[in-house]
Ligand code: SIN
């Protein structure tokens with residue numbers, strides 16, 4: 001008699017090659033230190049509300065950046081620029097822990113140039129997308145989760161491919177290298193108020209989740 005899979009059970013979608021989830025990479029003390037640095041970044045470069053190209057539809061996350069370049073999105077499109085779109089000032093420099101993280105986990109020939117700071121308040125999410133505005137497509141993307149847990153979803157290089165979901169907790173690091181660098185990913189939801197770490201940091205009292213995304217934008221050399 002043929003052996004059948006129990007109904008409703010499918011083999012899990014494999015994670016793409018080059019995807020790394022370093023759970024608990026930053027311990028509680030390191031998270032606090034990093035968050036204090038992030039609070040200083042936000043003080044110098046306040047969150048702005050990005051909007052979708054053409055439609056001007058607001059995104060649900062708020063954003064800012066640190067490092068020589070920052071990613072922005074408005075009616076004119078997605079791009080990297082050296083200055084804050086509202087204050088006109090240069091982005092603040094990277095916290096030391098982030099450049100250290102980059103060299104530890106990527107082994108890439110050149111340093112990161114941009115760190116996007118995404119803030120997820122209550123109900124915020126991020127639709128499936130590929131990070132594709134960089135001219136160093138061989139450089140991994142490295143991200144750090146701080147605060148409330150997020151349901152992260154990753155698929156393949158085609159928008160309609162099957163996807164797999166995993167929870168990212170405070171202190172976790174994700175590396176999108178190799179094939180994963182060009183895979184669709186997004187955040188379906190955040191368990192707002194569960195972790196409470198942000199709310200304990202002066203300047204981040206609204207709570208929620210912060211994701212720091214480090215990227216190389218220009219080719220090395
Ligand atoms: C992103 O892909 O830009 C953000 C991912 C995350 O918030 O974990």
Ligand code: FE2
Pocket residue numbers: 129130131185
């Ligand atoms: Fe992304």
